Amino acid sequence: MVRETNKYFKFDWITIILFFLLVGFGWLNILSASNTGETIDYFNFSQPYSKQLIFILLTLGLIVIILSIEAKFYERFSSIIYIVSMLSLVGLFLFGKNVNGATSWYAIGGMTLQPSEFAKAATALAVAKYVSDLNSDIKRLKDQIQTFIIIAIPAILVLLQNDTGSTVVYGAFFFVLYREGLPKIYLNLAVLATLLSVFSLKFGATITSILTVILIVAYHFLSKKKPPILQSLFMLFVCVGLSVGIKFFYQSILQPHQQERISLWLRLEKDPVKLEQMKKTFAYNLNESEKAISSGGFTGRGFLEGTRTTGKFVPEQHTDYIFSTVGEEWGFLGSSMVVIVFVLLIIRVLHLAELQKSQFSRVYGYGVASIIFMHFLINIGMVMGLIPTIGIPLPMFSYGGSGLWAFTILLFIFIKLDSNRINEW
Template identity: 40%
Template structure:
């Protein structure tokens, strides 16, 4: 079985994975490196040495996955999901609170974050459910069950509270779209999201409302022309969504003001993106954003050189070895280095979609899309946040950020796919 795995494993993916993990390790070393007191990379007194330990752990995990029967992942999908959800519930009771969130189990100094693993088991369970030929995503009952599978762990994570990790679960909507979900599930949230941003940026709001009316009128005129004739139905199809969006736009301010929907610090994080000086009180949020942008921006074309960064070296950037690890790369390797990293990620994600599409098992394909979508979500949100394009949400950059739970979870997620992929041709013999 092992020979089979190694012979058919997708070495390109393994190479991309290894490259990212190595970049991650070196970046973490640079982020915690103190020029006045240099320590070797393997020193366990700092994060880089520990990350080295976690990398050793992933080798063990990968070996275990390779030795398992590939069919086990599908059959154990629901059980894993059940255990995972139970852990998410338990962590709310027995977990230790760090940084305001009760997200960690503490086993005598070794901490585990079940939310990171929730991505793995939710992927398995969703893939298992959607791979059932009876399930139709245009049926409300099935749709609800699918959203339920996603929603339950997401809700438990939101209770910790960890809004960032919850947001990642939106990735599964992309997976469902590939499996036949109506495009409206992507278009409608996108429209609302766009309206929300526009309503915050464009003041006074009446300008935006007026623009909506003009756009709707133009759309109706265009469609009438294409349909060769105006109809009352057309008016309703364009008009009602327009009115709903206008109503939403008008109430964005109220929604934004209310402390029940968004917490004050979350509001600050949104506001500082629009205007760095909008609010004197939002100092902490602005500081993080500014320092992150300064670190990246000062990198220039080719960067300051490895271990030569100043912003990430003297702790100006908060969380520089975890969520803001990209700052170190941006500062020390500049635009070239950043583009290399981004290219590696785009290549990895594309390769995963490619792998997913070549699966003969529905389960394997859907699972593959889960892996690609989750990586995409993390990659996009994390980089957008460090570059000041998205509010600060605390989620790691896969394979790069420091953290055992995160590295192990992403590695597990990826190597289950590679294991499934290595056996994709066996389906004929069984």
């Protein structure tokens, strides 16, 4: 039974408040990062902070539309939404605008629209629809393959547009499928592949292969429950093949700037002079970002008082490197508060997802939390130099209408789905 009284206001306001806290504080930092030191003119629409303010106002209308649509619409038409989204990605190869080497935008009048941002929500809906189907069982290999195909199509299309950062985000769906019963072997393989890749690049394929052989042989003979010999041989073949193959992938597949970013992250260059030169050439943004964050200290320099921010030392600071503005002007305390709000939002979405009576809503909720988590983890890790530099925005924080609207759609569809549970007696 559905309540008739005030049913349109029965939404999870904690999630909504956390969303607007991030959007509001993000705008303040965009204002600071794009401020030229002159008098702030909110109606000067050549400035990013004024444009972002318009995007935020339009977001309010978008939220009203999303929450006004019947919740069943998103489940019923999820496949159509996914197909339309994929067609928009394909259309970029014909009508897309190239920006910074990536053909990821449509030019519409005086603005640009990035369909890869919206494709994440469409993919989350499609995955939720397929996994929640009565005839699907994620523990079956056939259904695993079909689910992987749903995820792989947008990931490959985005990768072909030279947008590696957005491609990586699709790995977030692994957490969703794992929650729904994906066999643990996939988790083990993912961790193993990551470790082998890092070790192969850092210490060489030969040393990594030898260590792998020793570990697998030791496990086979020392384990209480000995695995079949064919299984051990297969694992041995796969691990050694990956150790050798990752070097080929690094040298022959990755582009030079991607190689340099990984090389800097793993400190593959042993010559300190060359390493310092590489930092100035390929990691200028990162170096300046780290300096800006460290200059903020514990309490920060104060709003609009960051010398490295006002001096424009960090390129693209209002977009992918927006967190460096937080670090300089708001210090460790402000940075910690931003991290806490993000964590609270992710935990809140996961908590609500577990409360859902519909598997579709639960799977979609996990998709929302996982996508936000992946963006949050990669962006902040990148800005602080903890992971290789990947061009990816901080959700609700970085400048850009496409990113803000895409995350709004992603999150508020789930809020609408969750409202069904709240409205029921």
